[in-house]
Amino acid sequence: MFKNLSKNHETGRRLPSVYRALLARPVSSLTPPIEQAGFDERFARLDQELAEKGLQYLSIETYFGDEWFCPDQSTAIAIPFWLADDRLKSIERVFAGYVEGETEEEFMRLLRHEAGHCVDHAYRLSRRADWRDIFGDTDMHYNPDGVKTVENHPDFVVNLSGGYAQTHPDEDFAETFAVWLDPESRCWDIYRAKPVALNKLMFVDSLMADCGAKNPRKVFNQKICQARRMRRTLESYYRQRFDAL
Ligand SMILES: [Zn+2]
Incomplete structure (x- = not known):
């Protein structure tokens, strides 16, 4: 995909020369503490949305990881390190073609x-029989990239x-x-003609009323793939991510 890392050979996009030296630096040295990345307002907004919906006991940690994800059984959220500043976003745009969450x-x-x-992990929701009746088997093989999806499928939000x-x-x-949490989608009118999707929203609504009254279980937030500990270079990260060795 990119032989000499000066450009993406599939798209022809060039890496601005001013950023090339960054590729030789360890990811850890390029990643600030998440508290210094300017996202505090957004994290506070999430906390507020959760509290407004009655989930005030849920405590979520955030950190810079290598992509967007929530480690298994944790209540931590990994934010990709390449959102940390404009230089990293420019590099991500060249090699990935898109900056997810920009x-x-x-x-x-x-x-x-x-x-x-996080809510699922904190309250073990996917272990419940009623959860499985609505969403399916949580132990199903996990391979999101390998699933063919249907555009505008009526059974899903x-x-x-x-x-x-x-x-x-x-x-x-x-x-x-x-969707349930988003204050902008409080009115579910668009799902009125989609009974399966609407039923899922109504189930989550009743499930969260139940959870909100309870303390979540204590979980150990193991921060997997923490960017501040990644000694590999930015070049190595991109080469591995796109199998371009
Ligand atoms: Zn997910």
Whole structure:
């Protein structure tokens, strides 16, 4: 995909020369503490949305990782390190073609989605029989990239693009939770003609009323793939990510 790392050979996009020296630096040296990255307002917004919906006992940690994800069984959210500053975003744009979560709106959609996984882990929701009746088997093989999705499938809500809710029961729940949590989508009118998707939203609504009254279980937030500990260079990160060795 990129032989000499000065450009993406598939798209022809060139890396601005001023950023090339960064490729030789360890990811850890390029990543600031997340508290210094200017996202505090967005994290506070998430906390406020959760509290307004009655989930005031849920405590979510955030850190810079190598992509957007929530480590298994944790209530931590990894934010990709390449969102830390404009230089890293420019490099990501050249090699990935797109900076996921660059706009505030998309960032919040992703945060709400990952918060859905945190809620699941904190209250062991996907182990419940009623959860499985609605979303399916959480132990189903996980391979989101290998699932063919249908555009505008009526049985699923839409939060992230690409029909992501269709890829796995856990993702279906996280997407439904994100729509449920989003203050902008408080009115579910668009789902009135989609009874299966609406039923999922109503189930999450009743499930969260139940959770809100309880303390979540204590979980150990193991911060997997923490960018501040990644000694590999930025070049090595991109070469491995795109199998371009
Ligand atoms: Zn997810």
